[in-house]
Amino acid sequence: MHQPIKEGLEEYLRGAGKGTNPREFDAHLAACQSCAQELRLLEAQALWLRSLQDSPADSAEPRPGF
Amino acid sequence: MDHRNTDEAALVRRVQARDEMAFREIVEHYQAKVFSIIYGILRNHNDAEDIAQQVFAKIYFSIKNFDFRSSLLTWIYKITVNECYDYLRKKRVRKLVYESDFSEEDAQRMQNTESAIEQGLAVDTQLAQRDLVLKLLAKLSKEDRMLLLMKEVEGHSVEELSRMTGTNENTIKVKLFRARQKLLKAAQRLNRGGGQSGLGGAQSGIRL
Numbered sequence: 267m268h269q270p271i272k273e274g275l276e277e278y279l280r281g282a283g284k285g286t287n288p289r290e291f292d293a294h295l296a297a298c299q300s301c302a303q304e305l306r307l308l309e310a311q312a313l314w315l316r317s318l319q320d321s322p323a324d325s326a327e328p329r330p331g332f
Numbered sequence: 333m334d335h336r337n338t339d340e341a342a343l344v345r346r347v348q349a350r351d352e353m354a355f356r357e358i359v360e361h362y363q364a365k366v367f368s369i370i371y372g373i374l375r376n377h378n379d380a381e382d383i384a385q386q387v388f389a390k391i392y393f394s395i396k397n398f399d400f401r402s403s404l405l406t407w408i409y410k411i412t413v414n415e416c417y418d419y420l421r422k423k424r425v426r427k428l429v430y431e432s433d434f435s436e437e438d439a440q441r442m443q444n445t446e447s448a449i450e451q452g453l454a455v456d457t458q459l460a461q462r463d464l465v466l467k468l469l470a471k472l473s474k475e476d477r478m479l480l481l482m483k484e485v486e487g488h489s490v491e492e493l494s495r496m497t498g499t500n501e502n503t504i505k506v507k508l509f510r511a512r513q514k515l516l517k518a519a520q521r522l523n524r525g526g527g528q529s530g531l532g533g534a535q536s537g538i539r540l
Contacts, residue, residue: 267509275512276483276490276505308512311519314465315484318372 270294271301278305279312335400335498344404347395355395358404359388365405366412372485373416373466383419387412406496409486410478417470417477471518476511483508 267275274291287295295302335341346354366387370380390411398407469477482488482496490508494501 272509273505276508280489304516307516311512311515312484314461315480317462318465318481318485319487 267301267304268294268298271298271305275305275308279309335403340404341400344395344398344400347392348398355392358391362405362408363388366408369409369412369486370416373413374419375462379419383412383415387415390415401498403496406482409482410474413478413481414474417474420466420470468515468518468522472511472514476507476514479504479508480511480515 270288270290271278271294274288278287278291295305343354343357347358363384367380367384370383370387371377374380374383387408391408394411398404469480472480479493482493483490488496490501490504493499493504497504499507
């Protein structure tokens with residue numbers, strides 16, 4: 267992955283950069299297929315890491331008296 | 333940020349001097365947080381309560397070594413996550429399943445992870461995929477794992493992580509980037525081991 271994408275990666279994955287990425291970031295992404303591919307993988311990775319936030323069942327509260 | 337001159341640091345010093353009331357304050361202040369971190373990883377109330385007890389015991393006996401280089405929360409977070417992974421490792425060893433072994437079934441589940449999240453598939457499917465994510469995270473160093481969990485699961489920003497760990501923002505970014513790459517590589521190894529899935533290969537169109 268090249269420097270312009272590395273530098274903006276965390277902001278981008280956080281969603282803060284959507285539509286407001288630095289010009290260099292967008293320009294590099296449009297021109298570099300390997301960065302675009304790796305970014306797509308890292309976006310998906312962030313999504314499944316965030317799946318650990320979800321609580322599909324039960325609650326995350328300790329029982330009274332814990 | 334200087335972690336030595338805060339109210340929290342004063343509380344820690346009292347605990348280091350074996351003030352039981354001060355330790356009780358720490359337990360009351362952090363117990364919900366600790367429980368929620370453990371529950372987020374293990375998804376089991378009884379286990380979470382047992383591990384939480386162990387975490388606070390460890391905090392009590394190790395706090396003399398707390399050196400104020402990070403925030404207390406970061407230090408507690410690290411102990412909590414490590415305790416969960418020790419527990420998972422012991423549990424796996426008991427079942428004679430080793431961390432390095434990914435089954436083909438694992439690979440298949442991994443293949444479907446993103447779509448499962450997006451489409452809100454059955455709870456047990458999501459739980460199985462969570463297990464897989466945890467298994468991959470087990471491949472990382474404790475520090476890498478902690479940073480990724482704090483960033484993506486706890487939702488802390490780079491700036492917050494920098495403050496909490498006493499490390500500058502650029503270093504945090506570099507460490508996160510390396511951790512993400514290691515995790516990708518672990519998933520790609522899983523893909524190769526899993527045979528047909530082609531996981532992680534952009535040309536295959538399969539997304540992680």
